[in-house]
Amino acid sequence: MTDPTPLPALPVTFRPGRTRVILLTAGVVIFVVISGVALLLEQLGPGDRFTFILTGALCFWFLARLARVKVVADESGVTVVNIARKRRLAWAEILRVNLRPGDPWVFLDLSDGTSQPALGIQPGIARQRAIADAKALRALTEAHSGSSALPHEPKS
Template sequence: MAEQTETATPAAVVIRPHLVRIIGFTLAPILFLAFASAGIFMRATYTGAHFRISDQVAMVIVGVLLAAGALVLTRPRLIIDADGVDVRGFVARKRLSWQEILGVSFPDKAYFAKLDLPHDEHYPAVAIQSWDGPRAVKAIRVLRERYAAAHAE
């Protein structure tokens, strides 16, 4: 009986930005608490304006919306696997196979890395951000290694 050998496929790697996530997770509760407390206490003292319950509710809703906006900063992510890259930005998400990707670059003075596509197009890899410093260097090296491994086959 012939023995089958399996080639080990590398596990998926998840890359997320560091500094922007800290900012988003710190800013969201601060914004919510500030607007919620302002909404709760806006009728407690007389300021010359006549606030109603609807004004208080609206202030809390504004706090929720601003906190949700701060949490959008925490969304960017790359999932790199043997088949390609799943790129999630602040709003959009796209799956790119290794065959679609012509290169991986991080131009000087750019904020994000980018995946080079055919016809002089590129897709931003927002999860790899320049202000993360050494973490960004490590992340771009992992992405480039996976790209090189996929194109070597």
């Protein structure tokens, strides 16, 4: 039998920290390199330079969108911020928090029969951190939903 996961203090934000740092750093480097090339190439006209800089800015913007993913839990529910969409869920809407072996991120099984991906908890670079975050979100869901939709280990 394992000890129950302690509940984190609310509000709490779960996000892939290392992945975020890598994405934002790569975005800045790409923008600086492309902009630097645009400014250093003398044969480029103003329109070409603008196009280079715009391309670097778009690359940074896309990587920043990838880096914005998070899951925020507070007293009234959970806000899931993914790449293109933000969704607010009440605690009662979340039936189960899943992070199975091989999953790229956490999935939330919802009361309407659908599943919501939560990219803010992903085991890519920091697997143990993602597992701990998933357990914490699962414990919060169980504590706030008033039901236990997740299987529990038998008490001895």
